[in-house]
Amino acid sequence: MAVSGIKSRPVYPGLSPDPNARSNVVVCDVAGAEAVVELLTRADGAFARRTSIILSADGAGSEQAQALAKRLEPAGVEIASGLPAAISHLNAILDQASMGLRLYAAGSEPLIGSVVQAGLDHFIDHLSIRTEHRGSLKRRVQCVHCKGMTEDVTTNPVTCSHCGLLLLVRDHYSRRLAAFQGVCINAESPGERPEPNVEFP
Amino acid sequence: MTASFLRRVRVAEVEPVASRIKRFRLVSADGEPLSEFSGGSHVTVCMQAPDRLIRNPYSLMSCPSDTSSYQIGVLKVPDSRGGSEFMHENVSIGTELEISEPLNLFPPAKLARKHILVAGGIGITPFMSMMSELESVGADFELHYGVRSLAEGAFCKLLETRYGPRVHLYFQDKGQLVPLEQVLASQPLGTHVYVCGPKPMIDWALRSATLAGWPDENIHSEQFTAPPIGKPFVARLVRTGREVTVGGHQSILEALEQNGIDAPFLCRGGACGQCETAVTSCDGFIEHNDHYLTEAEKADGRKIMICVSRISGDAITLDL
């Protein structure tokens, strides 16, 4: 079980503008917003005016969020309190959308994963979503035993927040679940509890 | 692996459906029922011409769940090496032919919310089976079919009766063109577009979709590529130590077959990748005519798809 170097790890090639898209929808967190600023500088003003940005503020103060929004102009910016609010806003946009929309995501892996999931729910192929990883390496982990999700995982191993088993976080990633796989680390040596290391700061 | 797994079929019906297009109905001649297939599939038809064996791919037009017969529609191509002409002139009711099992390189996207089918001329054929399939699973689709004139347009009446308002016809002689820009402008998220027809039409449609902001993942095409003609050259085979001359009207694959050398193939149209062959050296330039190798691989020159590509030059040495 204790293997690493797994090839199902998603790759995030970085944001690049689609000059032909009729409308662009970007979801980002505070760290990802920097990548969006760079995206906008790589395109023209018309691109920015066709672009709506959903910023997941995640505990950043409203002043910091407002300042970020200012830097993203002339794109329209909607500030959401956190990831769930950002995704429900995105879903509302996608429910009404037609072809010609291009979807982008920038920030932590759980954010990108949730955007890709919302895209799949709206028939958008994951390969057509442009993504860039920024900021924390924290992960969403699914316990393969109880199927519970543990959010914002930074250590390996990690204790499952549902069943309490100590989980080895594998690099095996499910797009459908937007989560990495966690597998009991001490099944063959019960009682042994390896020290958690901060592997995903 | 070669497509030596062939089925014997008998022509049960021949119908001229447009000025240069004939429809053939093929039934099993070996007693075993034909296999079911998926929408967009084609078969390779083997024709024994007096001087050589011709193998051309033709799309299946019949309903995929009908195993009693297959139907193909063949356009008579002028100035050709003779496959389509053979079908038109030498094949009649009762003729026996050999065909491959169906192969699908142009399937509808199963995860699509809606399908826009764009056909030009004989490019309608793969959509005939595709529409049967989409209809049977209740999928949302529309067809945009451009023909030169009613006389040249096959199946216009049939399609309108069967699919009603989902079929849109455009007649070139009346100055009508497929209004692709409008069609693409207002489709729900998750729509896929498929194009089949002459090369210029495919190129135009692909470009239009990209310019309308459609992601590559939602755009599909099939081109009826036949091996283009050129000048004769020599193919040297490293492993078998043989040397064959590829005639101006022959593909490398055909030249090998004529000389009794077995090489792998499936689609014979530069799409499936089965005939990929390593190039040891080339005394001239490779003319890549396939849709399989990446641009980088084509530029690199170390691989060739021998079913459709050739060289301009004297000789090519292949790892065969």
Add this chain to the structure above:
Amino acid sequence: MVLAFKNETFRDDFTFSNSPESIRRFPFPFHEDKYMYAVNIEPHVPGPKGTVYEFPIDIDEHYVAEMRDREIVLAADPGRCQALPHMMTAQWDMLELLMTSMARDYPEHFSLTQDGDHWHWINRPLGIDQKFTFGDHTTLPYEPMEYIGRQCQGDFSIQDQRDGQLWMDAGIITTQADWSLDFDIGMNFFEWHGPVPLAHEAGVFERALKFLLNLQVGRPVRRLNWTMTINPRLDTSPENYHKWGIDRTTVTPENVGDKVHLRVELQGLWRLPRSNAILFSIRCYLIKMKELVTIPKWGRRLPRVLETLPPEIADYKGLTRYRQMTIDWLKKYDDGAPTSPGFGPD
């Protein structure tokens, strides 16, 4: 051929065992005395009478007991059987392939009558008599894949083909060697093979994918895969790893012969006609070391192969803890004599 189905278990008291005939037909996966990773794909054509290759779908003496074990797994964890909505046509393709093969090759046990879309299926060993309408899943107690999957030995997954990739979009997986359908469903060919070490670097999966994308109707292929399992346990799922992983620590020099099992998967791949999907069958065969050494050639060869296994592969297959102990035990049966090439007994 009338099979005598055994009454045995693959859990708790582990009463599973092979009859002498069953041992002789075991698909021993090593054709030489050392380990080599190979895709080793060959046409899935009928093999000699009595072998596991005689028919496309192999049914053996463990059939009834395996189906009972599958029922237990599915009752506890319905997630072991899942199909994404666009896979319904492929599910019917699978049902047709299995029912027609089983009825044709084992007429004493199964029969199928087809009258247009009105089908009548009889499964005598499991006491099932079912009339249904082909294409209408409401006429069956389960969706087609689950219906027939509960009546056929082996795990099955169905791959949809899109954009030059294969996507694992359906499966019934209750005897898996350490992978989770619930986690892997929806992944592409490279993603679900992600955890396999070494093979990616060798370009093995690129070549295998290209081959499979062009797989033709009516020309199935097969390959063998193997691992080892402690106790004759079919359900070695990651879901339950926290329960069975401990078994690996229970091997002692005295119990190797009973506890350690070679587990061979006969993997078959079929192009499905209507859906253009690919059916992947994973038929698992188990044999105890004690049973294996009754074939002298295998007793000599297996320890030699295990000695040449790269550590990454041993780790991936979960053998590290008991590999040496198994080799030591097997060595008693290796007199150093040369072995004949090929898989079968001499």
